[in-house]
Amino acid sequence: MKIYTAPMAGITDYSFRKILKKFEPDFLFTEMVNANLLNREDGTTVNELLKCDEKEKTGTQIFGGDRNELVSGIFKLKDFGFRKININMGCPQPKITKNGAGSALLENFELVEEVLLETKDIEADISLKIRVGYREFQNPEIFLKLANKYNLDFICVHGRTQEQMYSGTANWEIVERLSKMPRNIEFFGNGDLFDPFEIKQKISFCNLDGIILSRGIIGNPWLILQTREFLKFGKINTIQTFDETKSIVLEHLENIEENKGKIKAVLEINKFLRPYFKKFWEKNLNKNSEIVTVEDFYDENLKGKIDKIILEKEILEKIKMIKQL
Template sequence: MISPLKIGDLVIDPPILQAPMAGFTNAAFRQIVRDFGGAGLLATEMVNARGFVWMDENEAEHPDRLWGVAEEPRPLAVQIWDNDPATMAKVGKRLVEEYQVSIVDINFGCPVRQVTQKAHSGSYLLRDPRRMFDIISQLVEACSPTPVTAKIRLGCTRDNVNCNEVAKVVEEAGAAALTVHGRTAQDMFRGNADWETISEIKSRLKSIPLIGNGDLDSAEKVVAAFEKYNVDGVMIARACLGRPWLFAQAAAALRGEPIPAEPTMSEQREVMLKHYRLVVSRFGEEKGTVLMRKYACCYAQGKPGARHFRSGVARVATTEEFYQIVDEHFPIEAATN
């Protein structure tokens, strides 16, 4: 049996976290995950702190990435990014006071060029631990008593793996937990996550929990992560996008219970259609259908006829077209396999 994860005064049980993923982990996706259960902590997409401030100052609607945050069940984390400590602190304070979020998480791990090279944020900041300290410490002060956490990678490049140094800075700055993705920014998502290096970080931390992330695509791998490596929690990312029931499977495995079977193709189809309806209810038919294309491709991944389905769904623009492609190409006929 695996103990619950404690982040500040917040108890995460089971200690399985859903990763913040830009463009994917919006309120509709979180609702689908919540329907299946098994995720101890859900998270939003990452929010651009500077963009949030601009919208606020210009009396514009707050970012779509905060859709649902005010109303949905807790615990819930909101991840933010920028390189300016004062801006980050201002946004963190608003998230705590106005949205009553459970955790404010800082993105120090995004390797995407738009965030790193253009905005000097995300994993770019791993080369500047002093700036990281300032961002974290100011956020901690602004958000207190709500816990502030940080997510990092092993380093910027394979020649500059500095996660041990950064981990100490994160804790000294007052963060309540550290999540580590087992690749460098240079790696993007290539190769395998280095869980050995993640595990070594634990000895550098005095009291805050360590959460491991990378390549967890089965309940068995989640169990193995706890058994083999020195982590207090795990975070599931890309593997859950087409399999939101993965959290429930992993949670059952951690309890020593039989792992629930994969839903049938017919059941998976209904999950996808519910997801579609949730997205359309928020964004309308035109925008919602376009946004759903990428989600639908995730649901089809690895299934019979996935290529034909992806090709068709990539062009849909209306509800009628979406349902037609689903009826014609989503592999419901494989339900009894």
């Protein structure tokens, strides 16, 4: 079972991918890239979103609602050296869908096929990531057939509609049904993959080649190794400890500082701090899983300490406060 990490805007940047890489996913993706900005060679897009040391193990995802921009963008990504290029047909955010991009592409089968036709001979592996519905569209099967027709690298299905955004629960019955349809390409599942035990339950009835972890790895890169261990051996050997968590957070902060400077480092690490540490202050969280993934450590004052660290704007003091947790 392959384990990929998803492209997530504002999350899977160069700094966090260096952390994720330590936990040995089979493949990683950069943040998703705007086709329009890519074709204009926007500095942030080219120099920051696409920063990558190892394109053999890192792909990228493109979004857009214009055929020519998508085609041109895909060829540009290939010229940048990326060999796995995913077309985003899943993003539910209104600011994306209002321009016909993201999950709005589900209603535009003809445009998607035109893009695949024009890129079918490219020296790169093209894939699709879709949701199961958008407005009146409730026929994801046609994109599995399209992926088969053009012999794509893989298709990934997130078991939510656009309207659900990230609320409710992902419909793994639809993922199961689609995964069992005839195909000549790899099939990945996605959606609500937060815990190794629950992941095994969700995928046990599916015919999958892999899964793509997304929100579950924010502040929890241990999920990659733990899921692989549980799926392969039925037990988990890699336990997240409090001291290791502090070490990873400090390394993550250092990565951001090296990549983007002190000011951005102080701000950007904040979105990760609660996810990294919440398991150690939510006492009952460690008891909900059927398996042990986190050491038995609890500090009822930890949330308050983390909130103070988030407010701290001087990097050396922030580092000191993290070390003193």
